[in-house]
Amino acid sequence: MFDSPSIIAGLEIGTSKVCAVVGEENESGALTIIGLGQAPSRGVRKGEIVDFELAAEDIRTAVAEAEQMADVEIRRVYLGVTGSHLRGLNNRGYHPVASVDREITADDVQDVMRNAKAVSLPPDHSVVHTVRQHFLVDGQGGIQNPVGMLGARVEVDVHVIHGVRNRLQNALRTVKGLQIEVEEVCFNGLASAMAVLNSEHKELGALVIDLGAGATEYVVHANGIVKHSGVIAVGGDHISNDLALGLKVSLGRAEQLKIEHGNAIHDDGVRGQTLTLNSPSGLIEKTINLEHLRRIMAARVEETFELIAQALEKEGFSDCLRAGVFLCGGGAHIPRIKELAGEIFDLPVSLATAGSLSGTTAALDQPEFCTGIGLVKFGSMQARGRTRGGRGFFNLRGALGSWLGRR
Amino acid sequence: MSDSAETNAAGKSPARFTIKVIGVGGAGGNAVEHMASAGLEGLAFAAINTDAQALSQLTVGKKMQLGEKTTRGLGAGGDPDVGRAAAEADAAALKKLCAGADIIFIVTGLGGGTGTGASPVLARTAKETGALVLGLATLPFEFEGARRHQQAQQGLEQLKGAADGVICLPNQKILKFVDERATVEETFRVANELLSHGVRGIARMLTRAGLINVDFADLCAVLRGRHAESACAVAEAAGPHRAREVVEKLTASPLLDAGQALAGAGALLVSIEGGPDMSMADVTHVMDHLNRQCDNVQIKFAAAVDASLAGRLSVTVIASRRHARVDAVAADKLETTFLTPAEAARPAARLVPPPPELTAERAGQLLQQHGGGGRTRPRAGKPQQAQLPLEIISKGRFDKSEPTLHQGEDLDYPTYSRRGMALN
Numbered sequence: 001m002f003d004s005p006s007i008i009a010g011l012e013i014g015t016s017k018v019c020a021v022v023g024e025e026n027e028s029g030a031l032t033i034i035g036l037g038q039a040p041s042r043g044v045r046k047g048e049i050v051d052f053e054l055a056a057e058d059i060r061t062a063v064a065e066a067e068q069m070a071d072v073e074i075r076r077v078y079l080g081v082t083g084s085h086l087r088g089l090n091n092r093g094y095h096p097v098a099s100v101d102r103e104i105t106a107d108d109v110q111d112v113m114r115n116a117k118a119v120s121l122p123p124d125h126s127v128v129h130t131v132r133q134h135f136l137v138d139g140q141g142g143i144q145n146p147v148g149m150l151g152a153r154v155e156v157d158v159h160v161i162h163g164v165r166n167r168l169q170n171a172l173r174t175v176k177g178l179q180i181e182v183e184e185v186c187f188n189g190l191a192s193a194m195a196v197l198n199s200e201h202k203e204l205g206a207l208v209i210d211l212g213a214g215a216t217e218y219v220v221h222a223n224g225i226v227k228h229s230g231v232i233a234v235g236g237d238h239i240s241n242d243l244a245l246g247l248k249v250s251l252g253r254a255e256q257l258k259i260e261h262g263n264a265i266h267d268d269g270v271r272g273q274t275l276t277l278n279s280p281s282g283l284i285e286k287t288i289n290l291e292h293l294r295r296i297m298a299a300r301v302e303e304t305f306e307l308i309a310q311a312l313e314k315e316g317f318s319d320c321l322r323a324g325v326f327l328c329g330g331g332a333h334i335p336r337i338k339e340l341a342g343e344i345f346d347l348p349v350s351l352a353t354a355g356s357l358s359g360t361t362a363a364l365d366q367p368e369f370c371t372g373i374g375l376v377k378f379g380s381m382q383a384r385g386r387t388r389g390g391r392g393f394f395n396l397r398g399a400l401g402s403w404l405g406r407r
Numbered sequence: 408m409s410d411s412a413e414t415n416a417a418g419k420s421p422a423r424f425t426i427k428v429i430g431v432g433g434a435g436g437n438a439v440e441h442m443a444s445a446g447l448e449g450l451a452f453a454a455i456n457t458d459a460q461a462l463s464q465l466t467v468g469k470k471m472q473l474g475e476k477t478t479r480g481l482g483a484g485g486d487p488d489v490g491r492a493a494a495e496a497d498a499a500a501l502k503k504l505c506a507g508a509d510i511i512f513i514v515t516g517l518g519g520g521t522g523t524g525a526s527p528v529l530a531r532t533a534k535e536t537g538a539l540v541l542g543l544a545t546l547p548f549e550f551e552g553a554r555r556h557q558q559a560q561q562g563l564e565q566l567k568g569a570a571d572g573v574i575c576l577p578n579q580k581i582l583k584f585v586d587e588r589a590t591v592e593e594t595f596r597v598a599n600e601l602l603s604h605g606v607r608g609i610a611r612m613l614t615r616a617g618l619i620n621v622d623f624a625d626l627c628a629v630l631r632g633r634h635a636e637s638a639c640a641v642a643e644a645a646g647p648h649r650a651r652e653v654v655e656k657l658t659a660s661p662l663l664d665a666g667q668a669l670a671g672a673g674a675l676l677v678s679i680e681g682g683p684d685m686s687m688a689d690v691t692h693v694m695d696h697l698n699r700q701c702d703n704v705q706i707k708f709a710a711a712v713d714a715s716l717a718g719r720l721s722v723t724v725i726a727s728r729r730h731a732r733v734d735a736v737a738a739d740k741l742e743t744t745f746l747t748p749a750e751a752a753r754p755a756a757r758l759v760p761p762p763p764e765l766t767a768e769r770a771g772q773l774l775q776q777h778g779g780g781g782r783t784r785p786r787a788g789k790p791q792q793a794q795l796p797l798e799i800i801s802k803g804r805f806d807k808s809e810p811t812l813h814q815g816e817d818l819d820y821p822t823y824s825r826r827g828m829a830l831n
Contacts, residue, residue, distance in 0.1 A: 045808050084811055122692055124651060233811040234818050241803040242821035246830060251804060292830045299822040307813060 006383065007072050010375025011059065011180075012080040012188065013171055015044045015214025015237060016330060018058040019369060020066035022074065023376035031380050033373060035070025037062040046233040047082035047188075047215035049170050056174050063180065076181040078379040080371055081128065081171055082188040082215050084233035086163040090133070091119045093156045104137065104146045104154055116158040126165040128187055133157040133225040142223075159226045161187050184382055189217030189229055191374030194381075196326050196352035197221060204323035207345070208352065209308060210371060211331020213237050218308050222320040232307055236331050239300050246296040247288050253277065257293060264337040266291070266298035301334065305344040324348035332367035424614050427508035427538075428606060430454040431526045432490070433461050434516020434545060434598075441599035442514075442606060443467045450512075450610060453504055455529070457493050457521045458482035471504060473497050473525060483520025487558055490524025498532055505533040510613065510623065511540050512606055513570065518547035518555035523562030530569035539623050541609065541630075542566045542573035543602055549579050571623070572630030574609075574637045574725065576601060576662070583661035601662065608641040608723035612678040617711030621678060625707045629674040629727055637727045638668045649681075649720040650692040657724060658700070669700040670815040672726040678709040682717030685710075689720055697724070701815050 008031075012019045022035035039061035043054030067074050093116025097108055117130050135143040137151035146154055168185065175182050193208040205222035213236040220228040239262070244254035261275065273290040312318060324347045327337060332351050341349040353365055354373040428450050430439030436454040443452045443466070453469035456462045457478045462470050474483075474493025483490040494501065505511055511533045515522040526542065533540045544563060547555045567573045581598045589597075612621055630637050640662040644652035663669055677697060679690055690710060698706070805811075805819040812818070816825065823830065 045805075046811070050808070084809075120691075122695060123688060232813070232818070237804070238819070238821075241805060241819075242823065245801060245803050245821050246823055289830075295828060295830070296821065296823045299826060299828060303818075303822045307818075 007070075007074075008376050008379040008383065009063075009066070009074045009077045010080065010191070010372050010379060011063070011077040011175065012191075012371045012375060013044060013049065013055060013059060013174070014041055014212055014371070015047055015235065016212075017041050017368070018044075018055075018062040019372040020059075020062045020074065020077070021369065021372035021376050022066050022070040022072060023373075023380065024070075025380050025383075029380075029384065031377065033376065035066045035068075035072070036369065036372070037065025037067070037069060039065070045214060046084060046235075046237075047212065047231075048167060049174055052170075052174055052177075056178055059175060059180075060178055063178070074180065076183045077175065078375045078382070079171060079175055079182045079185045080188040080191050080375050081163070081168055081185050082212070082217055082231055083163060083167055084215065084231055085167055086128065086161060086187060086231045088159055088161045088229035089119065090157060090159050090227075091116055093117070093158065095154050097152055097154055102150045102152060104149050104151055106147055108154055109135075109147055109156075112154050112156045113158070116156050117160070119160050119162070121162050124164055124166065125162045126168060127160055127162045128168065128185060129159075129161040129190065131159040131161070131190070131226045133159055133227075134223075159229065161190070161229055183379060186375055186378045187217070187229065188212070188371045189219040189231065190226070191372075191378050192217065192328050192352075192370045193219040193221060193226075193326075193374070194377045195354040195370045195374030196328055197323075199224065201323040201326075205317075205320040206323040206326055207308075207312070207317075207321050207347070208326045208328065209305075209341070211235060211304075211327060211329040211334075211337075212371075213330055216304055216308070216329075216331070218311075220312065220315075220317050220321070222317065227320075228312070228315050228317060230308075230311055232304060234300075234304050234307075235329075239297055242296050242300050243293060247292060249277070249286065249288070257288075258297065261290060261293055262297050262334055263294050264298060264301045264334045264340040266294040270294055297334075298340070301331075301337065301340060302344065305341055309344050318346075321345075321347055324350060326350055326352040328352040328367040328370035330368040424509045425451065425507060426510045426512065426610055426614070427451045427453060427505070428512040428514060429504070429529065429533075430467070431513060431515040431529055432456055432519055432522030433458065434519070435514045435522055435526075436461060436465050436467075437595065438514045438516075438545075438599045438602045439467050440465050441596070442603040445600075445603050449614070450606070451508070455494075455501070455504070455521075455525065456482075457490060457525070469504065471497075471500060473521065483524060485520045485555075485558075487520055487524035487562060490519075490521040491528055492524075493521070494525035494528035498528070501529055501532045502536060505529075505536045505538060508533075508536070508538045510610075511538045512610075513540060513542045513566070514544075514602060514606070515542065515566075516545045516547075517559035517562040517566075517575075518551060519558075523558050526562065527565040527569045530566055534569065534571075539627075540570040540572075541626070542570040542575075543605055544573060544575045545598060545602070546575055546577040546579075548582075571627045572637075574605060574630065574639045576605070576639070580661045604641045605639045608639070608678070608721075609725075611680065611711075612676075612709060612723055615680075615711045615713070617678075617680075617709050619708060619710045621676065621707060621709035625709075626676060626725070629676045629705075629707060629725055637725055638662050639723070639725045641721065641723045643719060643721040645719040649718075650689040653720050653722050654693055654696045657722060658696070663724065663726060668726050669697065669724075670810075670812055670817065672701045672704055672815075674727045675701060675704055675706045676709075676723075676725040677706060678711070678723040679720070680711045680713055680716055680722075681720045683712055683714060684717060685712060685720060693720075693722055700812060701726075704815075 006025045008023045010021045018039045018041045020037045024032050024034045039058045041058050043049055043051030049055045063074050093112045095112035095115055097104055134157050135146045136155040137143055137146050137149050138153055172182055189210055192210040196208050197206050202221040203224045208219050210217045215235050216232045218230055240254045240258050244251045270290045274287050275290055276284055277286045279285040325341050325345050338349045352367055354370050428439055430436040436456055439452050439454050452467040454465050454467050455471045455473055457473045459472050462472055474496050477493050513526055513530055515526045517523050530540045546559050584597050585594050640660045642653045642656035802819045810817045810819055
């Protein structure tokens with residue numbers, strides 16, 4: 001089926017860290033993570049590159065580390081993208097079956113997918129993904145693969161994720177400037193969901209929330225398909241920034257306070273407690289109120305979840321998420337965040353791990369690597385789709401449009 | 408600029424409307440002078456002032472000196488009462504000036520004597536002649552001091568009470584249009600330029616028969632009963648990416664506080680004009696962006712095609728800030744959400760009493776405007792306590808990045824400060 005164990009690399013240019021993950025796929029199609037490299041990110045704000053040179057430097061460091069660990073050379077990567085400009089929408093494509101015997105062929109499937117892709121986007125937007133949901137043949141829904149069926153009319157529901165072309169190109173160009181080829185781009189939220197969810201979760205219905213430093217992505221799966229996706233450009237950086245402003249401390253100190261004393265829920269247990277901050281020389285520099293810290297932080301995290309909950313309620317997904325909520329990204333480390341999410345979404349909540357892969361376990365256990373691992377998984381699926389061919393996976397690499405067929 | 412005015416004159420619209428632009432006071436006169444020289448030819452211009460010298464320097468069509476007996480042509484000396492008295496003394500002449508116009512723009516600089524005092528009188532007089540009255544007022548620079556600001560705010564409220572709608576341009580925002588080394592002359596030219604853009608945009612919007620029409624009532628609906636400050640911005644772009652450029656210009660415009668005014672807007676009037684080649688995608692793009700910037704907002708939308716705009720796209724946006732008491736009676740308009748000292752609120756009540764020579768019919772109208780005369784008096788008795796903002800809210804490290812707008816809220820500001828959580 002495959003020529004040799006193939007190497008697949010995923011690259012996530014995050015707001016707090018740049019993360020490169022290398023996976024190896026053996027003959028039977030099993031995926032093993034063999035390398036992971038990361039570097040603190042300096043040139044990214046809210047998930048989008050704001051300083052090319054710094055970002056390029058950090059990417060180089062992360063990729064070099066991953067190369068060293070995996071002992072391979074990374075020539076091409078699957079690149080994760082995010083940003084407030086990304087939007088998801090559902091669309092339906094329609095195609096009449098022209099053949100005499102009314103048998104639906106692979107060509108018909110291609111045509112209907114093309115029609116579904118023709119969404120009216122703002123002129124400066126490009127499609128990042130067209131995720132296939134379900135086919136309908138003569139109005140009968142829930143069909144996974146209509147090839148060979150009989151019908152007069154085939155329709156397909158797709159989930160289209162699109163974003164501003166130039167802003168997507170920024171990340172792409174930075175990577176290409178380092179002589180690394182970008183195999184395809186993938187929305188970070190989708191990659192995380194791919195790493196976190198197994199097919200059972202997807203069938204039951206699950207919400208994956210990736211709490212990054214710069215942006216929070218969320219993806220809803222139900223009945224085995226992607227139903228909804230979105231980005232809120234609010235993340236861990238905002239918590240630190242709120243703390244810095246509210247407690248009047250430096251950003252670095254706020255970051256440290258968030259990690260050491262942060263909590264997603266504010267309760268009365270900490271009333272009146274204070275923290276004493278020491279300067280490097282050991283002198284008492286400042287005393288801050290732990291209650292204020294907790295309240296500022298809880299307000300921000302709560303608001304982020306509430307925004308997602310509102311978006312889901314508007315789409316009417318509250319009933320179909322039986323597998324519950326999965327939290328990943330660095331924000332999943334916040335103590336008691338499960339409890340808070342449970343309160344707001346009124347669903348079972350679990351901290352996600354990319355458990356369905358084998359490899360470096362210490363890395364897999366960390367929720368912040370879900371996106372990177374998901375990108376590798378995405379890559380292996382794309383590669384499999386290409387070799388299999390003719391199943392409606394097309395690849396418009398040059399034009400940045402990449403179509404992800406899902407099964 | 409001039410070619411569009413010409414088509415205006417050549418087209419069918421001016422036959423139906425007579426629009427008069429009257430500049431009041433020094434700033435108003437200069438602005439009108441600028442508009443006349445900039446070639447807004449479909450309009451009739453006039454200037455009134457108490458200062459004979461300032462008036463003599465203007466070249467606009469009609470000039471009128473106010474209060475020759477009371478001020479002897481020496482100006483109002485920064486006292487709105489003098490300005491008002493002068494205007495009231497010459498009410499008959501003002502009426503003659505306004506006669507025959509369908510729409511009257513009153514262009515004025517608030518804060519001084521003549522502009523602040525005479526504009527409301529002129530607006531009342533103009534209303535009596537049956538014209539629709541729209542005020543365009545500038546507010547003083549911050550360095551001009553608190554007193555002029557108070558006067559300007561009072562004048563603005565009075566003008567709002569008398570006119571059908573008021574759009575105001577705080578001069579402070581003009582500073583963002585000019586660089587540091589700009590001369591004083593340049594700065595004021597920019598102010599005049601912006602006012603003339605506003606007048607032209609609105610006049611065109613009202614007079615042109617468009618694909619989707621906006622009439623004066625729509626304009627008033629957006630302006631009336633809202634916060635005193637409405638913002639108006641006009642942007643124009645050409646070329647294949649004009650829709651995007653126009654949106655960029657609008658969102659970057661200091662007049663809209665770099666898009667913040669849109670986010671905080673309670674009502675929006677958008678007029679899109681383009682050549683015959685204006686595409687639906689252009690319109691969709693502009694409206695999509697504006698809609699995204701301000702959710703849950705009443706948006707009035709107009710579109711018109713003008714052959715003279717071939718290849719170009721011109722968008723006029725009038726945004727009224729969201730007001731907590733939009734539905735409240737008109738009397739509530741007398742309170743501003745600004746922090747004004749209690750002394751500032753009280754003289755306002757004393758200034759408001761109608762002029763002595765009031766007809767019974769006019770008195771009835773005035774009472775109606777103030778939501779029943781009985782209500783204003785007890786209100787003035789117990790002034791509302793102004794609230795100090797708790798602290799200056801900043802965005803910290805996100806100050807310079809693109810704002811994260813969600814339903815009109817900038818999520819980059821700390822949640823605790825947006826929710827008003829007190830930390831103490």
